Amino acid sequence: MATFPRARVLFAAVTTAGLLAGCGSEPDASGPLPEPTRLLGKAAETSQRLQSAQFSVSVNGQLPGITVQSADGALTRTPTGQVDAKGSAQVQRSDQLVKLDYVLTGDTVYLRNPAGDLTEAPATTVTSVYDPAILLDERRGVSNLLRRVDQARTEGRETIEGQETIRVGGKLSKEHAEATIPGIEDTAPADDQTDDQAVEEDQESQETIEVKFWLADSAAKEPVRAWFQLPPATKGSGARMIELSLAKFNEPVTVNAPA
Secondary structure, three states: OOOOOOHHHHHHHHOOOOOOOOOOOOOEOOOOOOOHHHHHHHHHHHHHOOOEEEEEEEEEOOEOOEOEEEEEEEEEEOOOOOEEEEEEEEEEEOOEEEEEEEEEEOOEEEEEOOOOOEEEEEOHHHHOOOOHHHHHOOOOOHHHHHHOOEEEEEEEEEEEOOEEEEEEEEEEEHHHHOOOOOOOOOOOOOOOOOOHHHHHHHHHHHHEEEEEEEEEOOOOOOEEEEEEEEOOOOOOOOOEEEEEEEEOOOOOOOOOOOO
């Protein structure tokens, strides 16, 4: 089998999460809106019980060590509690995007490049960098992020791919988000400033990230979409964004090693 030196980089991003469309549209804020803390709490409970899901991910901006521009796949928890995963990703290599397929099952990860070459390696090659089980982890995964949102606000209702949702915005501290979201630990320190208020505001912007969750307008409040805006990597550069979608909650997912 061919060697593939970027296996660690690929999965660090691929298992983080999934892709969604942008959040430029304005939600319908008319009429009474549900209280945000209660919405997030119910969504966290639902996320904590997840056994499987499909996901897709989109990265906008440069994240340290992350070369994946987009990815999609499926995760499932096995009877032993281990999480298997499969899917594909668009990876930036030099000046072009390359599609790579991946399968993580048991103690082994498989990666296939466009030429059809297959790389087989121990799962620890990737899980030591980023564990795909983290999305289903109640302490570090999606449920944890939902519980950690500060300054939560219900922004309105939106229809996402035919599904009615409620959009909730807020902030997450980097401390609570860095175990789940890659690339946020290497943000730029504030420049020297003489305005104390400006310094304080700049420091806060480097210590928090803006978030939005789209929760299904149903009893379970499944998190069907999420958007994370990270601080700039360097002073004066643009913000970076990760967008995540989840679907087909707890539907059967089969992950088999490539033949």
